Amino acid sequence: MSRLRAALDPTSVAIIGASDNPNKVGGRPVHFLDKFGFKGKVYPINPSRPEIQGHKSYASLADLPEAPEMVIVAVAGDNAIAAVEDCAAAGVKIAVVMASGFGEVDAVEGKAKERRMVAAAHKAGMRIVGPNSQGLANFGTGAIASFSTMFMDMDRAEGHVAMLSQSGALSTVPVGFLRQKGIGVRHTHATGNDADITVGELACAVAEDPEVRLMLLYLESIPDKKYLEELASIALDRDLPIIALKSGRTEAGKQAAQSHTGALANEDRVVDAFFEHHGIWRAPDMRGLVEATELYLKGWKPQGRRLVAISNSGAVCVLTADAATSVGMPMAKLAPQTDAKLKGILPSFATTTNPIDLTAALLSNSALFGDILPVIAEDPAADAFLIGVPVAGPGYDVEAFSRDAAAFGKQTGKPLVVAATQPSVAQAFAANGTSVFPTEVEAVTALHQFLAHRELMATARERRRTHNASEAPVATRSSALMLNEADSLALLASRGIPVVPHRLCLSRNEAVAAFTMIGGPVVVKGCSADIAHKSELGLVRLGVTSADATGDIFTEMEQIIARNGSCFDGVIVAAMAGGRREMMIGAHRDPVFGPVVVVGDGGKYVEIFRDTKLLLPPFSADDVREALRTLRVAPLFAGVRGEEPMDLDALTDAVVKIGELMRDPAARVVSLDLNPVMLGSAGKGCVVVDAVVFHGA
């Protein structure tokens, strides 16, 4: 761990504002450094006491025998700023600033104070965590520079999970959940306002700790993607799964986040696309962040999603089948020989197809459980297993069940979860190392997350292998100019994207000739780089059926544009495009995440129905096909009610080319909106009918 070593493994820690009371902000870190076995030097700084919690106390930073590597700034307001300046001057490497009341309260004055601290630090080569930070905690090294209340009643429980958060509470609440499940945490860090070291940068350092095997993130804003991209890259290289809870999904949530950490709002669908692109699983809520943790730590290498469920309750079989189907896990079809063998063991009223219902017969014969598992283990159709024991206790040999389940898990080497409601039953299975959830829905949800996340990581790794992810310079929309439609279509055509046959006509005669060449009926559209909404001005005429009419419309549109005071770039005469479905392709540059491509169902109501999927370039044709599969209109692509399939290859190719266009710095495209893109039957292609492109100035 070389990067930010002084933040995670300092040789010495001073606490400015140290308190003898372990329940004060300035007392907690002293207490924790002792409690969690920190091996380095601890220097409490407090001029009014000779000793703090058994440590010699110093009057000031200047009185210390050495410049400490890390200083915890536990004083408030402007005193914190002065302390940071002192630290920088003294040669400190890392200052952890706990004081709040900066950028999260006042976006102007507060942010200015943050910048002042950071400037002072950087001039001296010091780095800052915070302000408004609850602090850092590395249980591996005992470097607990935190005032977290949760650590007060927590024993050293070093594990393999790292939790990184901007929020203090959310750095420890997930840890509390994991502790309740007996899972230890190695790191839990709360970075606060991220004025200097961001949660992403710290996460990169933590991801280099080989003891970390799962990383959890809580984020309220992503002002810069750089470190998260680097983090994802490190994580994919060493096969480290990352689960992120990003709040501020809704407008009300975004507003609350603004008050909390001064968070800038991210566009939520782009956040989804970013995580997906990088193989990071996005948790829907706090439960989702931690619930599947145990499964990640098992070392399983899953091969698929087909589930086998076994229970002594038929109802749990039904509920498991419902839950699995709902998340997209099919019930495995067992081999005939498995069924035959099970029939030989189970009573006639049990169910030997999957899900397998042992029924209450288990109460009469506890051996049934251990007898059937080896049979099921041999069936090749199963990718993962769920054992549901909703009711057991007196009359059941729960100890044997848990031993048999553990042996079964070892035998198959495949993911196995148990659903058990009763604490006594759950504890028996857990004691033998099996992952237990209170209900089948929670078990299936966790299993699905684990399996789908592994798939997501594999796809992301493959994408990274085949694409050069070097960054295109970002042209911002503020410097963008709209191209007229003819230039927009020409740009697309030059990139090999099929556009509707058309002619840009600069005179009535050219318009008449264009009609004759293209053949009627045609569409006639006024062309001006000044006019975004042509229809409202009467500059779009569909189904024009004669050369003369085309000529007349040319004249009329020329006059409309002149009256409007706009530049006249000509009149477009275009073929009436055929095709079966109006699709759309869009692209823009997100201020944080860069190029974003959108593909989906098109037409007039695209903003209402939002049946679209976002992709972050670079992406492959496979990525596009997968995106198209998730659309609500997807069933139409294959053809329904006797229709032919549609030309998904052509649409996919167009989307891939738009992705490449957005990554090409020379193209300087800021945004584009192609709607409709008429999609035809297989072999008939797709064609861009309308296009608006904004271009870097």
Add this chain to the structure above:
Amino acid sequence: MSRLRAALDPTSVAIIGASDNPNKVGGRPVHFLDKFGFKGKVYPINPSRPEIQGHKSYASLADLPEAPEMVIVAVAGDNAIAAVEDCAAAGVKIAVVMASGFGEVDAVEGKAKERRMVAAAHKAGMRIVGPNSQGLANFGTGAIASFSTMFMDMDRAEGHVAMLSQSGALSTVPVGFLRQKGIGVRHTHATGNDADITVGELACAVAEDPEVRLMLLYLESIPDKKYLEELASIALDRDLPIIALKSGRTEAGKQAAQSHTGALANEDRVVDAFFEHHGIWRAPDMRGLVEATELYLKGWKPQGRRLVAISNSGAVCVLTADAATSVGMPMAKLAPQTDAKLKGILPSFATTTNPIDLTAALLSNSALFGDILPVIAEDPAADAFLIGVPVAGPGYDVEAFSRDAAAFGKQTGKPLVVAATQPSVAQAFAANGTSVFPTEVEAVTALHQFLAHRELMATARERRRTHNASEAPVATRSSALMLNEADSLALLASRGIPVVPHRLCLSRNEAVAAFTMIGGPVVVKGCSADIAHKSELGLVRLGVTSADATGDIFTEMEQIIARNGSCFDGVIVAAMAGGRREMMIGAHRDPVFGPVVVVGDGGKYVEIFRDTKLLLPPFSADDVREALRTLRVAPLFAGVRGEEPMDLDALTDAVVKIGELMRDPAARVVSLDLNPVMLGSAGKGCVVVDAVVFHGA
């Protein structure tokens, strides 16, 4: 409790197949009757023992000093059938049959055995619970005729919740969850295969127990709606909320249910509509069945859904705002004077707008909590409250928080939930009677369910008040005939539903005249009660622009229908209907639930997009408007991008009339499919363009 009294409060219980071992199926009920304080007579029957668990044992039913009101049949297979026959002959009132291996295993032979038992019982006036039943448990009377393992480690914990289930495990697992939350249950019954007394009939009896204040149902199939309708009616009358978990939502789930209780598959969307119609909340899973229980028992009378959230964690504020927005609970806008008063109490870096973030300042000053609550209590904008305390402990006065919260709850009388992860904190709040959930998402989910369920019940009650729910006789599809399109349209028109202007023409001349009268362009369609799919045969021609062409097409279609060997009912010449959106209205008779009306987005792909909502008649115009609001296309109705609003009144009226049509026995409509129904701008109405009606023979 008069109905099925002997099942819930028998004066005497005999157990055929009684065992001295309390962990055998035949031993458990004896043990439970003693353990849970049953006051009546207990008669174990077992010829091989003089005494069973301290009770005198009898050799046979005939040896008992009286005919017991209830007999538990704890012997297996054909012995069970014989025992039931003996009971009937002896004058027993209720037999609880635990044996399995009947209809759930063998739909022919097994069901026949069930019918044989029921026939024997009914002849003697006896009723049967089961077979394949885990049994009944009324903790109010101590009548525990069950072999549930869960009751073994359960103390008497009489409460106000009733749990009714077909499944044994699912009758007790929810009880286990409730016990973990300290909530007692008064009834928990598992009815098994429902060969005679169904879970619905038993639920009606239980709903008459005045001590029951919340009813939970687990259902795998609804073969008959009668008792559930009666149950809903009883429940609405006495304001008893019912929450139902109906499994078999998916194909895999339906198959598993078939193996479990021999369940017939219900159409899941109709089940949704049925529960909604009757004010029953449908739980998505087992958690959802029990999670909000506590809130139902508080006696709150909520007035709305606007939430106020308060936390010492900004992140919890953000996550709460996200969660509330997601379920449709807006964050309340607090009054300016509330904000001013909060600013006077809280430090400057706290947030005084809703959600209210106390920040870690609470660690320095525990009094903040108690100081702000009375201020917030006075604000009229709040309908419900969430207090999030994700982290507290040493340094915090958690006792005071929990007292203050309880006092606040009393002061407002409004729903209040707490989200607290740490068990110690959760326990402190719970000890003062406040409802606690581990995370804000769970708290919001439960609160939303409670509030939305109260609204659902109020709507159902109002619907029942205004509509006579007397049942229409059900014509089944097997006896249905298709009307030709002209007759279909005529039937609709006779009910005041607007149909496209058209003429049924029986000769070429009539067709020519119809064109002239209607005015072109017209649609020409061949009409035959034998032909459902006209397009495939070339019997639909759009945009016909001349009288001659109309005449020619008449001749052509007459020939097509003749060649097809179908009856020729004429040719329809119809106006080309205008309108803005293709909607659809459908209706059919569900074999279980009776008439079902469907309304939604129409057109060719209605089965693909399924943007439809089901309604069970009788329903009101308000019900239809609410249904239309839930559609994905709903935003279009108001007009988007400068469009006018659409004529929802007209569409609503048509749907209401279809509901009335389906309830009118004289109309004898079995099913109908109106697609498209062209919906125009406000004031322009809607018009049925195509109609297929099936009619009772």
